[in-house]
Amino acid sequence: MSSRGNTPIRTFLSAGLMIAFLCFCYSCQPYQKFVPLPVIPGATYIGGEECTDCHEKVADAFPRTLHGKVEFEKWGIAGKGCEGCHGPGSAHSNEAETSKTPKQIIRFKEEHPKGRMGICLQCHRRDREREDFRRSQHAVSQVPCDECHQIHKGGVREASLKRPAPELCYSCHVRIQAEFALPERHKVPEGVVNCPDCHTSHSAANRRQLRQARDEVCFNCHSELRGPWVFEHLSVYVEGCSTCHQPHGSNNRHLLAYQEVASLCLQCHPNTPAFHNQRAVAGNFRNCTFCHVNIHGSNVNHAFFE
Ligand code: HEC
Ligand code: HEC
Ligand code: HEC
Ligand code: HEC
Ligand code: HEC
Ligand code: HEC
Ligand code: HEC
Ligand code: HEC
Ligand code: HEC
Ligand code: HEC
Known part of the structure; x- marks a missing residue:
């Protein structure tokens, strides 16, 4: 009798241990730490409107991009519009009064990749796929979002990509490009199948960043x-x-x-x-x-x- 009484408890405990173990394994996987906005000493937020005076070209195009339509405050981001990604602008703006080359603003090209990812993940870590980005090979190898996406020409291309796949992917994955030049191949060069059909760029949920685990990805079409x-x-x-x-x-x-x-x-x-x-x-x-x-x-x- 008594041993029977124990069974549910044991099952519960062993299931608990199993879950704890799986969580442990998952947390041991390499991942890129979340990094908040890079700090500009002494700078405060002045509101995106100020930026438009001097950055006409960028500012004119901005409302036509998806981010131009986003209300940044809703996301708990301190800065409005431009400053949500470029950081507080007072120091930069003041310096610009006297200098033709004002610094003190987040310039993506000069930031460390970890910082650049952190800026985008402020909001996008809540996305279904992007929430896992920090464990992807791209994050671990420090390929930040803006290597693939462009912000200021948004709407020009699907997902605001700098270039469409596969060309985008080939720019780094040269060996894979060679594999798709072999006589027998999935018709990627012909545009019948594309990298994102099988891979995600953002998630590490499956081995090799496949969209679904193992053969499931193949059964989508076969x-x-x-x-x-x-x-x-x-x-x-x-x-x-x-x-x-x-x-x-x-x-x-x-x-x-x-x-x-x-x-x-x-x-x-x-x-x-x-x-x-x-x-x-x-x-x-x-x-x-x-x-x-x-x-x-x-x-x-x-x-x-x-
Ligand atoms: C008083 C004019 C002025 C204001 C206001 C101003 N900037 Fe600038 N900004 C400049 C100048 C001048 C440059 C240098 C341009 C260059 O180096 O080609 C610059 C450079 C930049 C750069 C770097 C550009 C690059 O090519 O790397 C960014 C990003 C930037 N500003 C964003 C902002 C943001 C965001 C705001 C609003 C918070 C803002 N600026 C407000 C004048 C201004
Ligand atoms: C969602 C994030 C984000 C927002 C919002 C944003 N930017 Fe940018 N900005 C970037 C990134 C990333 C780059 C680097 C170039 C690229 O990949 O497009 C950049 C580049 C720039 C540059 C350098 C010139 C260039 O095109 O390379 C300037 C100037 C600039 N931004 C100004 C602004 C202004 C002004 C606003 C508001 C009207 C603004 N940005 C809003 C992310 C953002
Ligand atoms: C303040 C929050 C916020 C920040 C910061 C932010 N985004 Fe977004 N982004 C959004 C929202 C909201 C959308 C609208 C679509 C959605 O709901 O996912 C969006 C849409 C996008 C899209 C889809 C655009 C399209 O044209 O299809 C891309 C790509 C993107 N963001 C990349 C980035 C990158 C790269 C950065 C960093 C340079 C960034 N975002 C920073 C909130 C943000
Ligand atoms: C290696 C290239 C690459 C990197 C790095 C990358 N992306 Fe993407 N992203 C893509 C491609 C390709 C697509 C479109 C196809 C797809 O969904 O996979 C996409 C799609 C998106 C979309 C969805 C757009 C839509 O229309 O549904 C958002 C949002 C987005 N990316 C945000 C981000 C953010 C935020 C980061 C950084 C945390 C990031 N991406 C990093 C290549 C990349
Ligand atoms: C800016 C360079 C860059 C771009 C652009 C890029 N990648 Fe990557 N990718 C890398 C690096 C670096 C790694 C990690 C090292 C490796 O496996 O080659 C990686 C890893 C991967 C992996 C995981 C490989 C593994 O061993 O698990 C896949 C899948 C992948 N990329 C697919 C893509 C796809 C699809 C695109 C286009 C949408 C793309 N990449 C665009 C640089 C890039
Ligand atoms: C000319 C027809 C033919 C060719 C070609 C052929 N097989 Fe077979 N194979 C058979 C037949 C007939 C059986 C017996 C089936 C049965 O037991 O019902 C068989 C059975 C088998 C079995 C299962 C034996 C078992 O346990 O029942 C294996 C494994 C096998 N073949 C492997 C191969 C491999 C490997 C090749 C190529 C190197 C090959 N076959 C080429 C006709 C062929
Ligand atoms: C038909 C589905 C499919 C398509 C399309 C596809 N891949 Fe893959 N890819 C896979 C599978 C499956 C693997 C894992 C192979 C293995 O290791 O078992 C893989 C592995 C990879 C790897 C890691 C292994 C390696 O050889 O380095 C990279 C990187 C990669 N793919 C990039 C790409 C790029 C870039 C494209 C587009 C040009 C692409 N893939 C198109 C299915 C696909
Ligand atoms: C990666 C290993 C692997 C490869 C490669 C492989 N097989 Fe098999 N095959 C198996 C296994 C495991 C079984 C199940 C054996 C059993 O039930 O005893 C099996 C079963 C079979 C059977 C049925 C045997 C039976 O019991 O009736 C045949 C016939 C067969 N294979 C033929 C082939 C042929 C032909 C090829 C090449 C096109 C091939 N196999 C490639 C592993 C493999
Ligand atoms: C045991 C080895 C083996 C495995 C595992 C295997 N295949 Fe095949 N596959 C073959 C062989 C051998 C052929 C060529 C058959 C012939 O000579 O007619 C083939 C042919 C094909 C073809 C073209 C002809 C057809 O039947 O439509 C497709 C598509 C295909 N395989 C997809 C898959 C997919 C998807 C998977 C995973 C679910 C898979 N294969 C797993 C051995 C294998
Ligand atoms: C987006 C759809 C799609 C996905 C996903 C996909 N395939 Fe295919 N596959 C195709 C198409 C289309 C063909 C070409 C048929 C043709 O050329 O006539 C093909 C052809 C093949 C062939 C060659 C058939 C032959 O007769 O030469 C094999 C083998 C194959 N696929 C295996 C796979 C495997 C393995 C996976 C998973 C890693 C996979 N496919 C995922 C669409 C897909």
């Missing part, structure tokens, strides 16, 4: 392969698509990791049934998928013949 199958090729579920396929591009047909299908299969199936004579020219047992047609899974045949 839904016919999702199954469930009566006879599933276990490897598909145990190891995932990229055991056999190179997701970006490949020299081999069907984006396969091997030139010859047999080399791929024999890795995991070194002992095929004896009649699979690998040396026989006639009958060619090396062309595995000639017979094992539905290699991803089948509802009819355990050896994937149909």
